[in-house]
Amino acid sequence: MTALKIAIRHKPFARSDGELNAIENIEIEIAANEFVAVLGPSGCGKTTMLQIAAGLDDDYTGTVEYAAGLKDKMAYVFQSPTLLPWRTVRRNIELVFSNPQDHAGTIASLLESVGLAGSEDIYPQQLSMGMQRRASLARAFVLRPQLLLMDEPFVSLDETLADRLRNLLITMLADNPASVLFVTHDWREALSLADRLIFLSPGPARITGELAVTLSRKQRTNPADLQSFKDANARFFLSGEA
Amino acid sequence: MASHPISILGRISWMMTSVISLLVVWWGAAFVVQSRYLPSPQEVFSVLAIELASGELLFHVAMTLMRVAASFTVAMVIGSAIGIAMGKQVWADRLFDGWLMFFLNLPALVTIVLCFIWFGLTEVATVLAVAINKIPNVAVTLREGTRALDPVYDQLATAYRFSRWKALRHVLLPQLAPYFAAAARSGLALVWKIVLVVELLGRSNGVGFQIHLYFQLFDVAAILAYAISFIVVVQLIETFLLQPWQQSVVRWRA
Numbered sequence: 001m002t003a004l005k006i007a008i009r010h011k012p013f014a015r016s017d018g019e020l021n022a023i024e025n026i027e028i029e030i031a032a033n034e035f036v037a038v039l040g041p042s043g044c045g046k047t048t049m050l051q052i053a054a055g056l057d058d059d060y061t062g063t064v065e066y067a068a069g070l071k072d073k074m075a076y077v078f079q080s081p082t083l084l085p086w087r088t089v090r091r092n093i094e095l096v097f098s099n100p101q102d103h104a105g106t107i108a109s110l111l112e113s114v115g116l117a118g119s120e121d122i123y124p125q126q127l128s129m130g131m132q133r134r135a136s137l138a139r140a141f142v143l144r145p146q147l148l149l150m151d152e153p154f155v156s157l158d159e160t161l162a163d164r165l166r167n168l169l170i171t172m173l174a175d176n177p178a179s180v181l182f183v184t185h186d187w188r189e190a191l192s193l194a195d196r197l198i199f200l201s202p203g204p205a206r207i208t209g210e211l212a213v214t215l216s217r218k219q220r221t222n223p224a225d226l227q228s229f230k231d232a233n234a235r236f237f238l239s240g241e242a
Numbered sequence: 243m244a245s246h247p248i249s250i251l252g253r254i255s256w257m258m259t260s261v262i263s264l265l266v267v268w269w270g271a272a273f274v275v276q277s278r279y280l281p282s283p284q285e286v287f288s289v290l291a292i293e294l295a296s297g298e299l300l301f302h303v304a305m306t307l308m309r310v311a312a313s314f315t316v317a318m319v320i321g322s323a324i325g326i327a328m329g330k331q332v333w334a335d336r337l338f339d340g341w342l343m344f345f346l347n348l349p350a351l352v353t354i355v356l357c358f359i360w361f362g363l364t365e366v367a368t369v370l371a372v373a374i375n376k377i378p379n380v381a382v383t384l385r386e387g388t389r390a391l392d393p394v395y396d397q398l399a400t401a402y403r404f405s406r407w408k409a410l411r412h413v414l415l416p417q418l419a420p421y422f423a424a425a426a427r428s429g430l431a432l433v434w435k436i437v438l439v440v441e442l443l444g445r446s447n448g449v450g451f452q453i454h455l456y457f458q459l460f461d462v463a464a465i466l467a468y469a470i471s472f473i474v475v476v477q478l479i480e481t482f483l484l485q486p487w488q489q490s491v492v493r494w495r496a
Contacts, residue, residue, distance in 0.1 A: 082398050
């Protein structure tokens with residue numbers, strides 16, 4: 001069953017030297033509870049594609065279709081944590097509910113599982129970047145989303161912390177299965193998380209290939225296995241990923 | 243807003259010192275000049291006590307305060323709406339830019355006189371005249387605030403399906419709150435001074451009217467008594483309402 005179908009014919013991108021396309025002919029279909037990673041070089045239009053998928057950007061030609069009711073079960077993790085600085089961590093998370101008092105238990109247990117118990121009443125600016133990102137993950141998960149759109153949520157974190165947060169994501173998805181569209185420029189991250197990889201060219205973004213990731217949960221945690229999987233599919237990875 | 247750390251007690255004692263030094267200078271000048279046109283602080287305060295006891299002072303201060311409150315509210319609401327529209331919509335900015343320039347430079351006296359001519363010597367004309375003087379300042383401040391909005395928070399509101407009301411209440415207004423506070427504080431200072439001029443020109447009560455009356459009698463002590471009592475009222479509003487509010491809207495800034 002298809003959860004999300006994105007078909008972007010073109011997306012104009014205004015620049016001083018005239019208008020050009022940021023995205024050309026991208027079609028992506030995501031099945032229910034499938035984890036799709038979109039891999040492309042920085043600045044190729046991945047974020048733009050994700051924003052179109054989420055309905056945050058209307059200025060494009062094409063269509064975005066959600067399975068019935070799925071759009072109301074969507075959560076978005078931004079590239080920056082995007083917490084409202086005038087609200088504490090808890091009050092930031094409460095904001096995604098229309099009746100937060102009914103969800104106090106869920107909020108507390110989720111804050112616990114992302115390791116933010118004890119920091120609920122702190123303002124975001126007093127938290128480290130890693131803690132802010134965890135709060136932003138908690139905000140996305142607290143809704144029990146069935147569609148999760150993630151824009152390089154672990155970028156600019158040190159590897160240890162990024163790994164911990166990736167594991168947290170896997171654990172949370174095990175408890176609460178969702179269709180995931182995950183944008184990244186890091187092939188290791190993509191291989192360690194996704195069921196399927198979609199490769200984008202440098203801008204204007206086009207799809208250059210698709211690859212099913214046939215690695216076990218255990219292999220995904222082993223850098224050598226990731227490397228050999230990448231080497232075995234080297235032709236896909238030509239578009240500039242390190 | 244850089245402020246040196248100073249205890250509340252320290253702040254109060256400095257404030258007292260400052261006020262007392264002003265009173266001493268005033269008292270000294272009155273002592274040297276020895277004229278009924280420069281009464282000493284004691285004379286002014288005894289007039290103030292008499293006016294207060296008779297209820298006159300409270301009545302006129304209350305009338306003025308009501309006009310201040312009405313025109314302040316009208317100016318904040320209309321000025322904010324115009325300023326936010328100008329900050330959000332390029333066409334609104336271009337269209338109203340000339341208007342702003344015109345009204346910012348229009349002397350308060352002209353607005354007041356024209357409002358009285360067009361709408362008669364009424365309360366509506368009074369409130370309108372004062373509001374028109376303040377609206378452009380509010381609009382300019384809120385336009386700056388709206389231009390400084392971070393679009394990523396709009397995306398947050400859309401992605402998490404906030405209702406319009408929720409987005410307004412919890413995303414837009416908190417971002418603008420420091421600008422509202424700044425417009426309110428400068429607005430109060432401007433509005434009450436203009437209200438006094440309006441009362442002097444076309445009302446039959448209020449602090450401005452009383453000052454006009456005592457001007458005709460050359461009663462400087464009464465003029466100063468009314469002026470001081472209103473300064474005290476405005477300063478109380480500033481200290482106990484506007485300042486705490488302004489601080490509360492930026493308390494999250496660690």
